[in-house]
Amino acid sequence: xxxxxxxxxxxxxxxxxxxxxxxxxxxxxxxxxxxxxxxxxxxxxxxxxxxxxxxxxxxxxxxxxxxxxxxxxxxxxxxxxxxxxxxxxxxxxxxxxxxxxxxxxxxxxxxxxxxxxxxxxxxxxxxxxxxxxxxxxxxxxxxxxxxxxxxxxxxxxxxxxxxxxxxxxxxxxxxxxxxxxxxxxxxxxxxxxxxxxxxxxxxxxxxxxxxxxxxxxxxxxxxxxxxxxxxxxxxxxxxxxxxxxxxxxxxxxxxxxxxxxxxxxxxxxxxxxxxxxxxxxxxxxxxxxxxxxxxxxxxxxxxxxxxxxxxxxxxxxxxxxxxxxxxxxxxxxxxxxxxx
Amino acid sequence: xxxxxxxxxxxxxxxxxxxxxxxxxxxxxxxxxxxxxxxxxxxxxxxxxxxxxxxxxxxxxxxxxxxxxxxxxxxxxxxxxxxxxxxxxxxxxxxxxxxxxxxxxxxxxxxxxxxxxxxxxxxxxxxxxxxxxxxxxxxxxxxxxxxxxxxxxxxxxxxxxxxxxxxxxxxxxxxxxxxxxxxxxxxxxxxxxxxxxxxxxxxxxxxxxxxxxxxxxxxxxxxxxxxxxxxxxxxxxxxxxxxxxxxxxxxxxxxxxxxxxxxxxxxxxxxxxxxxxxxxxxxxxxxxxxxxxxxxxxxxxxxxxxxxxxxxxxxxxxxxxxxxxxxxxxxxxxxxxxxx
Numbered sequence: 001x002x003x004x005x006x007x008x009x010x011x012x013x014x015x016x017x018x019x020x021x022x023x024x025x026x027x028x029x030x031x032x033x034x035x036x037x038x039x040x041x042x043x044x045x046x047x048x049x050x051x052x053x054x055x056x057x058x059x060x061x062x063x064x065x066x067x068x069x070x071x072x073x074x075x076x077x078x079x080x081x082x083x084x085x086x087x088x089x090x091x092x093x094x095x096x097x098x099x100x101x102x103x104x105x106x107x108x109x110x111x112x113x114x115x116x117x118x119x120x121x122x123x124x125x126x127x128x129x130x131x132x133x134x135x136x137x138x139x140x141x142x143x144x145x146x147x148x149x150x151x152x153x154x155x156x157x158x159x160x161x162x163x164x165x166x167x168x169x170x171x172x173x174x175x176x177x178x179x180x181x182x183x184x185x186x187x188x189x190x191x192x193x194x195x196x197x198x199x200x201x202x203x204x205x206x207x208x209x210x211x212x213x214x215x216x217x218x219x220x221x222x223x224x225x226x227x228x229x230x231x232x233x234x235x236x237x238x239x240x241x242x243x244x245x246x247x248x249x250x251x252x253x254x255x256x257x258x259x260x261x262x263x264x265x266x267x268x269x270x271x272x273x274x275x276x277x278x279x280x281x282x283x284x285x286x287x288x289x290x291x292x293x294x295x296x297x298x299x300x301x302x303x304x305x306x307x308x309x310x311x312x313x314x315x316x317x318x319x320x321x322x323x324x325x326x327x328x329x330x331x332x333x334x335x336x337x338x339x340x
Numbered sequence: 341x342x343x344x345x346x347x348x349x350x351x352x353x354x355x356x357x358x359x360x361x362x363x364x365x366x367x368x369x370x371x372x373x374x375x376x377x378x379x380x381x382x383x384x385x386x387x388x389x390x391x392x393x394x395x396x397x398x399x400x401x402x403x404x405x406x407x408x409x410x411x412x413x414x415x416x417x418x419x420x421x422x423x424x425x426x427x428x429x430x431x432x433x434x435x436x437x438x439x440x441x442x443x444x445x446x447x448x449x450x451x452x453x454x455x456x457x458x459x460x461x462x463x464x465x466x467x468x469x470x471x472x473x474x475x476x477x478x479x480x481x482x483x484x485x486x487x488x489x490x491x492x493x494x495x496x497x498x499x500x501x502x503x504x505x506x507x508x509x510x511x512x513x514x515x516x517x518x519x520x521x522x523x524x525x526x527x528x529x530x531x532x533x534x535x536x537x538x539x540x541x542x543x544x545x546x547x548x549x550x551x552x553x554x555x556x557x558x559x560x561x562x563x564x565x566x567x568x569x570x571x572x573x574x575x576x577x578x579x580x581x582x583x584x585x586x587x588x589x590x591x592x593x594x595x596x597x598x599x600x601x602x603x604x605x606x607x608x609x610x611x612x613x614x615x616x617x618x619x620x621x622x623x624x625x626x627x628x629x630x631x632x633x634x635x636x637x638x639x640x641x642x643x644x645x646x647x648x649x650x651x652x653x654x655x656x657x658x659x660x661x662x663x664x665x666x667x668x669x670x671x672x673x674x675x676x677x678x679x680x
Binding site: 105106 | 371405409412413416421422423440443444445446447448469471474475477479480481482483484648649
């Protein structure tokens with residue numbers, strides 16, 4: 001059990017390498033309700049602590065108000081009250097839904113996560129953002145609210161399909177670009193061990209990745225300044241996700257390359273570093289290009305919830321370990337997309 | 341313009357006797373969206389600041405997730421973003437809905453109220469609670485979130501139907517019982533001037549009432565202890581509201597008398613004070629009795645969101661100015677209701 005850096009310990013109780021079997025240690029003795037998805041429930045329900053379980057359907061389509069209302073109905077049936085503790089066991093969707101329901105049920109109850117996917121271990125379960133999609137808008141309804149704890153059981157990653165590992169790697173490489181050469185090189189040098197989920201390597205990588213995110217969140221929980229850096233690659237990624245079924249980490253990979261391209265165009269980034277980033281993403285098995293119509297992508301940018309009137313905070317790369325948020329005209333980014 | 345007690349000033353910006361025409365003073369220059377109901381819109385739209393208006397249907401049935409989703413759709417159409425400011429102009433329902441939408445739209449935007457009903461001026465708009473009903477459960481989804489300001493334009497009360505004045509008086513008399521003899525006697529001595537909305541008397545009364553609530557909320561925003569006192573009369577009131585169309589303040593009046601009755605039964609309160617309270621409520625034109633079946637009321641108590649397993653925090657009266665919250669077995673309260 002490897003708790004991340006001491007200075008972050010009191011803020012976020014993130015336990016890396018802790019086992020799902022030990023979850024009870026962190027829970028109240030009674031009045032706990034588990035929220036999970038059908039996939040996780042099928043594989044791991046025997047290891048769940050003994051509390052009632054609400055099961056949602058696996059996948060992004062469950063991030064809806066309909067799912068929220070379904071869960072609330074079940075909470076009422078289970079006689080949940082203000083002292084109920086909600087435990088989300090699952091990936092990003094389960095964590096997002098659990099955090100959101102916990103934030104609004106009876107004006108907020110406590111909650112925690114057992115984070116089961118690589119993407120949620122390094123990203124979705126860390127930082128206290130939650131939300132659901134509405135119409136075509138991603139995460140447009142949600143809150144900022146920190147869980148009581150996050151357990152990242154790295155052994156649970158072994159039952160994930162390979163594409164889910166890639167899904168996590170998109171965000172991990174994003175964190176490396178924000179963090180610096182050391183983490184970036186570690187990934188470059190160990191890419192095979194990582195995709196094969198070698199225990200010590202993957203633990204170190206998750207720990208590093210969580211530290212990058214947690215350090216930023218501690219400085220700027222509500223995303224006023226520093227936290228905006230974590231949106232590297234996400235402007236185009238969200239547009240891509242609106243028009244295809246590819247995974248979030250894959251869309252982020254394409255978005256990172258676009259951001260690097262834009263940074264080169266603006267003389268902020270060297271072509272060598274652009275190539276270095278692109279090469280690592282390819283090595284990790286991630287896509288770096290989409291053939292979705294440029295027109296569709298350009299239109300979708302106007303639906304980004306991060307926009308503010310005609311501008312958007314776009315994250316540029318200056319070098320590995322140095323990213324910069326610049327308020328940029330949406331029409332300018334759209335022009336670059338149309339000619340990309 | 342009479343801002344309540346100095347020590348509360350920095351916490352809650354509550355402006356009593358301010359005029360709706362001056363609302364712009366408190367608003368950002370742009371990117372404001374107004375939420376109101378059809379009643380208020382019909383009477384006052386000419387006095388609204390010049391911003392887009394979203395209109396909901398007047399009445400408790402609008403406190404639903406459906407209304408929330410309808411508003412969110414319109415916010416998206418109006419290209420609302422993270423810097424949008426939501427201004428609720430209306431009574432309790434408009435304030436509750438506006439506060440809730442503002443708390444979850446894009447993980448929270450800023451908001452303020454022009455509070456137009458007596459009930460919302462003395463209660464609903466003060467204290468930062470918001471919420472919507474779900475199935476038969478009142479306010480079961482919501483958050484704690486303080487508005488940037490609350491404007492109580494007492495002139496707007498003059499277009500309210502008389503029963504809406506009574507609706508507010510239920511909560512005002514509740515505040516007087518919590519506060520003490522001075523406020524209670526003031527109401528007793530001025531009951532006609534109050535129901536006739538005489539300017540100086542009604543302003544003083546609203547100011548007193550807001551102070552009582554604000555002082556409690558400042559001590560205990562999240563309702564862990566002290567704030568529970570504000571639920572005086574509400575256990576039975578919520579049960580009554582589930583089974584009839586009477587106004588909240590009317591249900592609270594009946595609930596206060598029941599609480600006083602229970603307090604007498606338990607030798608906490610004198611019969612004289614019980615009669616004194618009941619007499620004032622009757623003088624104010626409020627009901628003190630319901631003929632809803634005792635069985636239905638007793639059953640409804642189990643659906644109170646304030647319950648915690650088999651207990652509920654019930655508010656007893658010891659004397660005027662002295663109320664006490666005691667964890668009480670739900671079955672015990674049900675027995676008292678069945679024999680009431």
